[in-house]
Amino acid sequence: xxxxxxxxxxxxxxxxxxxxxxxxxxxxxxxxxxxxxxxxxxxxxxxxxxxxxxxxxxxxxxxxxxxxxxxxxxxxxxxxxxxxxxxxxxxxxxxxxxxxxxxxxxxxxxxxxxxxxxxxxxxxxxxxxxxxxxxxxxxxxxxxxxxxxxxxxxxxxxxxxxxxxxxxxxxxxxxxxxxxxxxxxxxxxxxxxxxxxxxxxxxxxxxxxxxxxxxxxxxxxxxxxxxxxxxxxxxxxxxxxxxxxxxxxxxxxxxxxxxxxxxxxxxxxxxxxxxxxxxxxxxxxxxxxxxxxxxxxxxxxxxxxxxxxxxxxxxxxxxxxxxxxxxxxxxxxxxxxxxxxxxxxxxxxxxxxxxxxxxxxxxxxxxxxxxxxxxxxxxxxxxxxxxxxxxxxxxxxxxxxxxxxxxxxxxxxxxxxxxxxxxxxxxxxxxxxxxxxxxxxxxxxxxxxxxxxxxxxxxxxxxxxxxxxxxxxxxxxxxxxxxxxxxxxx
Ligand code: BES
Ligand code: MN
Ligand code: ZN
Numbered sequence: 001x002x003x004x005x006x007x008x009x010x011x012x013x014x015x016x017x018x019x020x021x022x023x024x025x026x027x028x029x030x031x032x033x034x035x036x037x038x039x040x041x042x043x044x045x046x047x048x049x050x051x052x053x054x055x056x057x058x059x060x061x062x063x064x065x066x067x068x069x070x071x072x073x074x075x076x077x078x079x080x081x082x083x084x085x086x087x088x089x090x091x092x093x094x095x096x097x098x099x100x101x102x103x104x105x106x107x108x109x110x111x112x113x114x115x116x117x118x119x120x121x122x123x124x125x126x127x128x129x130x131x132x133x134x135x136x137x138x139x140x141x142x143x144x145x146x147x148x149x150x151x152x153x154x155x156x157x158x159x160x161x162x163x164x165x166x167x168x169x170x171x172x173x174x175x176x177x178x179x180x181x182x183x184x185x186x187x188x189x190x191x192x193x194x195x196x197x198x199x200x201x202x203x204x205x206x207x208x209x210x211x212x213x214x215x216x217x218x219x220x221x222x223x224x225x226x227x228x229x230x231x232x233x234x235x236x237x238x239x240x241x242x243x244x245x246x247x248x249x250x251x252x253x254x255x256x257x258x259x260x261x262x263x264x265x266x267x268x269x270x271x272x273x274x275x276x277x278x279x280x281x282x283x284x285x286x287x288x289x290x291x292x293x294x295x296x297x298x299x300x301x302x303x304x305x306x307x308x309x310x311x312x313x314x315x316x317x318x319x320x321x322x323x324x325x326x327x328x329x330x331x332x333x334x335x336x337x338x339x340x341x342x343x344x345x346x347x348x349x350x351x352x353x354x355x356x357x358x359x360x361x362x363x364x365x366x367x368x369x370x371x372x373x374x375x376x377x378x379x380x381x382x383x384x385x386x387x388x389x390x391x392x393x394x395x396x397x398x399x400x401x402x403x404x405x406x407x408x409x410x411x412x413x414x415x416x417x418x419x420x421x422x423x424x425x426x427x428x429x430x431x432x433x434x435x436x437x438x439x440x441x442x443x444x445x446x447x448x449x450x451x452x453x454x455x456x457x458x459x460x461x462x463x464x465x466x467x468x469x470x471x472x473x474x475x476x477x478x479x480x481x482x483x484x485x486x487x488x489x490x
Contacts, residue, residue, distance in 0.1 A: 001126040003119040003147045005154040005161070011103030011146065015070040015092045017085075017118075018108065019077040020050035026077065028108030034063035039071055051075055052084055053091055068101060083399045085114050086121030090466035093125040096144055103146040115157035119149045120164040124467040127172055129179040163294045167481045170290030171474040177282040178458060178472035182258035182275040187224065187306035190257060190278070191232040194285055194304070200292035203237035212345070219324035220345040223338040224307035226262060226315025233346065235353075236288045236302035240295060242490050247357035248299035249488050250350045251288070251480060254339045254363035255281030255306040262309045262335030263317055276472060277339070279458025280362035281306065283476030290481040297490040303350050305342040309335070321420045324348065326442055331420040339365045340424060340438045347442045357488070358387050358448040361439065362476050364455040368431030375460045377403040378475065379453035381436035387448045390487045391479070397486075398478035399467070402452060405433055412437040452476065 016035065019026040025039060025048075038058060042048065048056045052075035060067055074080045074088045089106055096104055106122060109115035128142060151157040177185060177193070185193075191206045198204045209230050212221055217233070224231030237248075256277040260266060266274070281304035288302040316322075320332045322341075326348045330341065343361055350359055369379045378395070380402040382388040388404055395402045411433045414426030422441060426434035436451050443449040457475040460468065468474075 001123060001144075001147060003123050003149060003161070005115065005119070005151055005158045006148050007150065007152055007154050009105040009107055009150050010148060011105050012066055013068040013070065013096055013101040013104045014064065014066040014107060015072055015104060016107045017072050017074050017088055018050045019080070020073060020075055021077070025050040028110070030107070032063060034061070035069065035071070038063070049073070053087065055091060055095060057095075082117045082397075085117040086124070086399070087466055089118040089121035090125030093122045093144070093147065094466045097126060098140065098142045098144075100143050102143055103148070104144060105148045105150050107150045109149060109151050109157070112151060112153060112157040112160045115149050115151040116161040116164055119161045120168060121467060122147045122149070123165070123168045124171060127175060127469055129176065129469065129472070132181070163485070166294035167290045167478060169293055170286035170477040170481060173289050174282040174286030174474035174477050175469060175472045177285060178276045178279050178474070180275075182308070185278070186229040186257045186308055187232045187255070188229050190255065190306050191234050194234045194236065197236055197285070197288060197292065200289065201238070202288055202292045203239075205235040207233040207235070215349070216323065216325040217345040217349070218322045219330060219341045220305050220307060222316045222320065222322045222332070223256070223262070223309050223341050226310040226312035227308035229308050232306040233349065234304050234306065236285070238288060238292050238296070238300045240291070240297050241299045242297065244299070246299050247355050248301045249484065250301045250303060250354060250356040250359045251284045252343060252346050252350055252359060252361040253281030253284035253302070253304040254278070254342055254361070254365065255304045256339060256342065257306060257308050259309045259336070259338065260311055262338060263311050263315050264334045264336040265311055266336060273459065276459045277364050278306070279364045279454055279475065282474070283362045283454070283480060286474060286477035287480035290477060291484055296484055298484050298488040300484060300488070301350070301354055303346050305346040307338075307342055309338045324442070328422065328441065329420040331417040331423040333423050334425045337424045337435070339363050340435055343439055344442045347439065351444050351447060356447060358384070358450070359443065360391070360450045360452065360480070362452045362454055364458050365453045366432045366435050366455055369453040370456040372405070372432060373403055373456055375456045377401050378457045379432050380404040380450060381407055381433070381453070382450035383407070383440065383443065384448035384450065387450050390483055391450055391452070394483040394486060395479045398482045400457070400475055400479040407433060407436055407440065
């Protein structure tokens with residue numbers, strides 16, 4: 001949903017942001033006098049103090065021409081940061097989206113930067129994936145059609161919002177891709193969707209199976225060989241820096257459009273979630289869209305390996321040994337540890353075709369990261385403290401926190417093989433770290449690299465974050481776009 005800016009409130013719902021003050025609720029300038037009295041009475045019986053996330057709703061009050069007036073707490077004034085404003089706005093939108101209200105004005109932004117954050121939060125909260133629900137009952141359908149952020153200097157606020165609007169577009173794309181069912185979004189159709197980024201000035205190249213075969217990418221190809229769909233490697237190039245030949249930041253994503261586990265078949269219950277096993281690639285594609293849309297002054301390359309992991313007569317077997325493009329050999333002991341096999345060749349391509357300033361990969365790589373960090377943090381692994389610090393602070397600023405885990409040779413030993421350079425699984429202890437060690441074996445000496453394991457954050461069942469939908473979060477787009485803006489632009 002597009003969000004507008006105006007100096008005047010309009011529409012059938014007006015929402016005022018208020019603070020929790022030492023001497024009671026602090027109303028924004030221009031709030032109707034009657035609101036104060038109404039909140040005094042209603043607030044007393046409902047424990048409303050203006051705390052973050054608290055909302056009071058007045059229906060058809062005679063003192064307003066709006067059909068609904070809402071009062072939304074953002075907490076204490078000196079503590080309210082960008083994410084708090086986003087969440088306050090998002091909370092209102094979530095509450096009203098299918099309420100019968102059609103148009104909403106959000107009032108009380110104290111400055112243009114806050115107005116922009118309010119718009120961003122409202123936009124993220126308004127996202128829904130209803131593409132396959134054409135017959136949704138009328139009383140269940142969303143009613144909210146327009147959102148207006150009210151701010152004196154509407155044009156200034158709108159300009160401030162433009163980069164955030166690009167970021168939101170990237171998040172929406174990532175959510176759409178993760179939500180698409182696996183019969184619709186498979187490697188071939190996914191590659192065609194990625195080609196659409198060319199309209200924004202992104203150079204898109206798609207490698208098909210013969211192209212990858214001639215480069216020796218047998219590790220990636222082995223994962224897809226049981227699928228009727230052809231595997232793809234998509235390369236997206238954005239050259240926005242003044243010096244077009246300056247080393248790019250490279251983002252690499254795992255794009256397993258469905259992970260059955262292959263011959264090492266996963267159990268049935270919950271397997272449908274594995275349509276989201278391309279969440280890392282979706283974050284990369286979404287970030288490339290945001291970066292291109294806001295014309296970031298940076299050189300950034302996105303590389304995604306797209307495969308479907310299926311059991312079949314042609315599928316890879318446990319016991320197979322494949323030679324990756326880097327020349328290293330891998331003993332496949334579990335065909336369900338496939339993400340690392342895809343990334344091995346994608347990482348090789350990133351470092352062979354380009355001279356990267358840094359490489360960051362994102363992948364729904366291990367169930368073990370869910371055990372360690374739940375849905376609250378993504379796992380961060382890196383060989384470079386500066387890069388790890390950049391990623392950590394970008395994640396904090398965007399409400400997509402990461403937590404760094406250790407690496408080391410003691411973990412690395414787990415994947416030594418008796419018959420090949422390495423095997424694709426360890427002994428089950430420290431599974432997320434061992435997976436990161438596997439990836440590091442495909443990172444060349446001297447290349448700054450980080451790996452984000454997003455198996456716990458790419459989708460969240462029963463998500464109560466107002467900025468995110470029920471399932472696919474689009475996790476990573478905000479972090480990556482922020483990282484580029486903060487650390488990689490001219
Ligand atoms: N795609 C899965 C990881 C995953 C699990 C993502 C749960 C999201 C939720 C990955 O390909 C996988 O199957 N990993 C195995 C690795 C094991 C065989 C070493 C796992 O985590 O069990
Ligand atoms: Mn798997
Ligand atoms: Zn997987």
